[in-house]
Amino acid sequence: MTARPVLDFHVRLAPRPGAGERLLSAMDDSGLDRAVVCAGGTIDLDRLARQLVEGGHVETDADNDTVLKTCADTDGRLVPFFFANPHRPSDEYRSRAAEFRGLEISPAVHGIGLADPRVEELVGVAAEFGHPVYVVCLSRPGAGVADLVGVARRFPQVNFVLGHSGIGNIDFHALTLIRDEPNIVLETSGGYTCVAEAAVSRLGAGRVVFGSEYPLQHPAVELAKFQVLRLPPEQWRQIAWDNAHRLLGEEQQ
Template identity: 30%
Template sequence: MIIDAHCHVWPDEIARKVLADRPVGLDPVHDGTLDGLRRTMDAAGIDMALTLAVANVGRTVRRTNEFVGRVDRSRFVPFGTVHPDLSVEENLAALRDNGVVGVKLHPLFQEVAFADERTREILVALAENNIPVLAHVGSGGDAHQNERGAPKSLHEMMAAISGLRLIAAHYGGYQVLDEAERWTVGTDIHLETSWPPSMGILPPERVISIIRRHGADRVVYGSDWPMTDPATEIAAIRALGLSPEDENAILGGNLAKLLGIDLPASG
């Protein structure tokens, strides 16, 4: 089973507007809609995907979770949104009322900082309710945005919060892999493999070293759809020459275990 941990989606009428205003050098290769994601998954042989929906401001948290909560659960796992402008209970209610099973944090686009006490209060509540979190970690914006999601801040945050199931996107440090190797590799989190425009631009020997030092059982495949092509990212993982057991675990088994998704019987 292949499960993509990192797929951004928007309502059809919003996707085109959102993708028209992306950072230079990150041109989308797919359309950002649920139908587009399903077609991409079918073409790439992907069984399931985490559908990530992010509210940049507090007032759109509930309707964002309403949207992602309506996805087809046979193919999609809804990861919704929280925001520090809302109370802890308002955030939890917006997730619970829509059956959203996880949360995507995006320090580049939200007023969310790992060092912010308001963010930590929400994450403590998510940990207490066993709600997993996938977070953008690293750079990609201006200096202030990058500081909000810095690997060192993530390390300090995780030391202060007990029991949080966290997946750190981009090997724990997008565009700052040296910092990721210092602060996130080897810690008690899951690392996710996406690296726009493609993880294929990373030296394979460095990726293999990170996987071995962190533990292949705590690494999960993600593409960062629609900014990258999932089939290309899967091929890059398969080209690493990992053992079949480690390759299968990274491509889906580890994430299935983390989220409690039943794997098909082998044989």
């Protein structure tokens, strides 16, 4: 098992009975100390898979209430992020931002491009509250990694997290696009081991964070990706722990 401590920067919590207990059990089994939690279950997986290929969107609200309630009883072990619906006014996020630690925006789910004024309003609220912004990009006009770079340049005070190793599992091009953007870090779930290795080499260990995308991927699988890389302990510490705490505005622990 990869050395502890580990903060998983991306897990999901669906609004189903026992989901919180199952998450904590999986974390215990995998040796995860903490996790950033975003709402899951916003869209049926079959529909999501079709949207990824054909386009489309839903206007469904994520269950941020369940995320907040589940995280509240864990003494900081679970860290809640607000999954925004850009089809709603940004005031909803602003009114609750103090309860959460970060923001997620997903064109894959809600279908709104990253340069859309509604998305930029949400990022503006994140800037007010010092929240990092987790983004899932797509190979689609307005939702690509280059579009994320554009937003990051307009909001240099905001830290962005590019989810799932970019687009697909071998997105070396994403590494090139974000290389000179210091306020974008890469979260590594989904990508091949070669992409994780290249991210550490090209971006530096200080701009990479570990994530699993639990429950769609078991944390042990993503941990194994780094275990075979045999990174120096100081680099793994950055990726697994220090960088995440910096993004959350916490002192390194």
